[in-house]
Amino acid sequence: MTFSNAEIWLTILLVGVGTYVIRFSFLGLIGDRPMPAIVLRLLRYTPVAVLPAMVAPLALWPDATGGDVDPVRVTAALATLAMGVWKKHVLWAIGAGAVTLYAGLYLTGQL
Amino acid sequence: MLSATEKSAYFAGIRDGWPFVFVAGPFAMLFGVVAIEAGLSLAQAMGFSVVVIAGASQFAAVQLMVDNAGIALVLLAALAVNLRMAMYSAALVPFLGSAPLWQRACVSYLNFDQSYMASVARYETVPMTVPERFWFFIGVATPIAPTWVAFTAVGGLVGTSIPPEYALDFALPITFLAMIGPMLRTLAHVAAAFVSMCVGLVLVGLPSGSGLLIAAACAMITGVIVESWTEKRT
Numbered sequence: 001m002t003f004s005n006a007e008i009w010l011t012i013l014l015v016g017v018g019t020y021v022i023r024f025s026f027l028g029l030i031g032d033r034p035m036p037a038i039v040l041r042l043l044r045y046t047p048v049a050v051l052p053a054m055v056a057p058l059a060l061w062p063d064a065t066g067g068d069v070d071p072v073r074v075t076a077a078l079a080t081l082a083m084g085v086w087k088k089h090v091l092w093a094i095g096a097g098a099v100t101l102y103a104g105l106y107l108t109g110q111l
Numbered sequence: 112m113l114s115a116t117e118k119s120a121y122f123a124g125i126r127d128g129w130p131f132v133f134v135a136g137p138f139a140m141l142f143g144v145v146a147i148e149a150g151l152s153l154a155q156a157m158g159f160s161v162v163v164i165a166g167a168s169q170f171a172a173v174q175l176m177v178d179n180a181g182i183a184l185v186l187l188a189a190l191a192v193n194l195r196m197a198m199y200s201a202a203l204v205p206f207l208g209s210a211p212l213w214q215r216a217c218v219s220y221l222n223f224d225q226s227y228m229a230s231v232a233r234y235e236t237v238p239m240t241v242p243e244r245f246w247f248f249i250g251v252a253t254p255i256a257p258t259w260v261a262f263t264a265v266g267g268l269v270g271t272s273i274p275p276e277y278a279l280d281f282a283l284p285i286t287f288l289a290m291i292g293p294m295l296r297t298l299a300h301v302a303a304a305f306v307s308m309c310v311g312l313v314l315v316g317l318p319s320g321s322g323l324l325i326a327a328a329c330a331m332i333t334g335v336i337v338e339s340w341t342e343k344r345t
Contacts, residue, residue: 001150002179008155011185015172016162018190024219026201027208038335040201045303045334046194046327047167048294052304053311053326054171054188055287060312064280073281080285084292091134093289094141101281111276 072104113246120243124250127233131225135255136262138166138286143266144273145170145283149177153267160263164256165223167290168192170283184321191327199227206234206244214245221252298341303334 003011059077061067080097087093105111113121139160146156151173159169172189180188199222207218230248233239239247273279295301307330314322 001177003150003176005152005155007182008151008176009158011172011176011182012155012158012162014182014186015159015168015189018186019163019165019168019193019196020219022190022193023196023200023222024216025197027203027215027222028200028212028219040198041335041338042331043194043198044338045300045331046191048291048300048304049307049327049330049334050171050188050191050323051167051287051291051294052308053323053330054174055284055291056308056311057315058174058284059288061315062280062284064275064278073278073284076281077284077288080288081292084289085295086292088293090286090289090293091137093292094137094285097285097289101278101285105276105278111278 072101072108072110075104076101114242116240117242117246120239121246121250121253123233124230124247125253126250127229127247128226128251129254131229131251131255132258134225135166135258139259139262140266140269141282141286142166142169142173143263143268144270144279145266146173146263147267147270148279149173153264156267157260157263160260163189164220164259165193165196166259167287170286174283184324188323191324196222196227199224202231203227206231207241207248210241210245218245218248221248221256223252223255225255226252297338299334299338302337303330306330306333 055077059073060069062070062073064070065073076097079100080093083096084090084093102111142160143153143156146159146169147153151159159172163169163172168189171192172185175185175188200219203218203222207215210218226248229251230244233247234244270279291304295304307326310326310329311322314325316322317325
């Protein structure tokens with residue numbers, strides 16, 4: 001990471017202020033005035049639109065292997081996703097991913 | 112001084128909020144570990160948890176900082192992850208819109224996934240006055256927010272003693288993937304996630320972070336299109 005100490009603090013502050021503005025937006029400023037339906041619809045898909053694009057390259061080409069596809073990490077990624085879809089719970093999915101990852105690393109002699 | 116009903120609303124909030132401690136604790140600990148691994152100081156890791164207090168965006172910001180994206184892109188991506196909170200904010204207006212400004216300001220700071228969901232679930236089923244709703248919301252956040260900060264510190268302290276063989280590099284992708292599964296509630300969500308993944312992979316070579324924003328925009332539009340398409344069919 002090439003961020004300086006001051007840049008890290010600046011980033012924390014800006015993300016914090018921006019997040020607060022988002023949280024305060026409607027409740028604090030807009031009040032009871034109605035919003036365009038299309039805006040609400042788009043907002044509904046923000047988390048599911050951002051996370052997969054961010055995580056897919058990390059899972060497929062991890063830094064730890066120098067960007068090569070690692071069967072153990074891909075399997076762990078799929079297990080995490082599958083458990084999340086099945087149990088609909090973040091902790092279950094993290095558990096499945098961690099168990100799969102460590103089992104895979106152990107079986108391939110990396111642990 | 113709180114009235115008796117406000118006090119009982121506050122304690123009811125604590126009762127509804129405390130089980131989320133078991134989600135927030137481990138998740139915060141993981142953030143502490145990831146932040147320290149990325150090169151942040153313990154104070155900076157805790158600073159994130161106090162100032163931002165929004166898990167997914169904190170992970171996203173740290174990841175992009177590791178990728179050496181510029182501050183503007185870190186900010187854009189982290190805030191994009193948090194845009195859903197604009198929906199939460201909008202959804203609270205019918206329940207808390209007439210509360211005093213300082214109360215709405217407090218609720219805004221503490222408006223994260225768990226506090227929002229637990230509170231709206233209560234508001235929709237139990238008749239409450241606006242002050243009672245406010246104290247219920249604060250009650251839900253009371254056990255969760257301090258847990259979030261404290262366990263960030265625990266993770267930060269433990270993290271430095273974990274050797275690289277334990278593949279903590281993969282803790283972050285696993286956490287993100289774990290959040291995606293429960294979000295796939297409808298066909299439109301699945302389609303949006305799929306488009307996001309494909310466009311994200313294709314555009315991975317673009318300057319850090321910009322491919323992500325294009326992918327997110329395509330995915331949101333896909334979600335809305337599929338949603339209106341499925342509505343027409345039913």
